[in-house]
Amino acid sequence: MEIKKIKRSEDYSAWYNNLVKSADLAEHSDVKGCMIIKPYGYAIWEKMQAELDRRFKETGHQNAYFPLFIPKSFFTKEASHVDGFAKECAVVTHYRLKVDPETKEIIVDPDAKLEEELIVRPTSETIIWNTYRSWIQSYRDLPILLNQWANVVRWEMRTRLFLRTTEFLWQEGHTAHATQEEAVAETRQMLEVYADFAENILAVPVIKGVKSANERFAGAIDTYCIEGLMQDGKALQMGTSHFLGQNFAKAFEVKYVTKENKQEYVWATSWGVSTRLMGALIMSHSDDEGLVLPPRLAPIQVVIVPIFRKEEEKIIVMEKATAYFQLLKKQGISVKLDDRDNLTPGYKFADYELKGVPVRIAIGPRDVQNGTVEVARRDTKEKQVMSAADLEHKIPHLLEQIQANIYQRALDYRSEHIHTVDTWEEFMDALENKTGFVSAHWDGTSETEEKIKEMSKATIRCIPLNNPQENGKCILSGEASKERVLFARAY
């Protein structure tokens, strides 16, 4: 495979698209806006799923599965919800094809029109709350703590691999609670789960916050989010956790009887992260040589590349390489021994760099003689010769170091790209020339937020949690404000 080199600094989106394809993560399908996730990309997603799923179960959730199709009448019961999603719904209207007697072509059978159209789920609140009505009678039935791993469809106008595709994979948690306090606590808890996952597994620092009214989920009282900063200075919403109040309970008549024998509406939350996290991962760490994967997510953590010239060299090198392979494998490290003899070491080095493999171990006849190996790390591209006897204890440590270094690098980048401004001129200068998050005062109104968006293409990413209170004046209207919010141009 000849690799087209596109520099990050020259054309970020071309670089991104090229990387997704050349690192074998995903490709465009023949269906508009839909992607094919290739085995290497899917392996990374599976590791994300495993980490998230474990955290969901640790916090008391169970997995379930609800239908792909939602009857239109369910979907339209919650007014603001349908408003938010109406423009991007795929709708099933018929259930059969037939051969046109005249043209002999396959056509939709007009006689097979559905009595009621089905919406391909863009999210599952409605069908789940329609179900919860029959599951919940008493306070003893609460809470319900469910998650589902699913695909959803949102008919977006413009798509980008992983970041915004028509169909995408995600998980959506849907919980039901007896009290507001409990539901709010759940919403906050899941935000913490997401933040912990993003920082410790993806190695992407995130800002936890709450969305402004304009950016809130359709049907939510409060939308909490984690926001990441990509290498091109644009923000990316990486996960959301919604406090839905009693909106869906009221729309679907989900009530329970309290200890005091009173009828109350149930309190709801929903929360989700998607394959968009793959985009976040790629855009946070990768470089001109290709992907850079945090060890905790890398399908291959260590690759061993044997180097040999003649058959007798191959025998002695492979013997050592196999021994090191077994040694590392026994430690629970995901290790690959690439013994293909039709490719040169140089090719393999470049290829595993493209794929983001954190650690590469090269071993040749020289090493066998000296009892050494060459260890190269992907994040810094540093190489060192180390004694083979040190492998056992140094490699696990190195993997942890790489994980920490990648995170620190992303954190440093973000710290350098949060700009505090007090005037409109400074605000525009920060957005245009410095990029990243801009911390500024805002008068709290949707009108001002809307105007700022029109004038600057920046949106309020979030009002950070534990935001310090500080008196100031809105950068646009000059009205009084008591806290700063974070703006950015976003994906």
Next chain:
RNA sequence: CGGGGUGUAGCGUAGCCUGGUAUCGCGCCACAUUUGGGAUGUGGAGGUCGUAGGUUCGAAUCCUGCCACCCCGACCA
């Protein structure tokens, strides 16, 4: 949906203006020599030129429609 661009072998491309059945590189297959940073040689396989029409003796090339993708907008938890 608006503006701009692209579509030729698995990938990247030349040819198009000025019509005559397609160029080169990578990759692939075989063999040999190679292998410490993307190996070399020799031989070979691989093509509805995005798609549907039209003009023409003849279309990758000219004309029209359509489709897909990319970039910039609009749109978007």
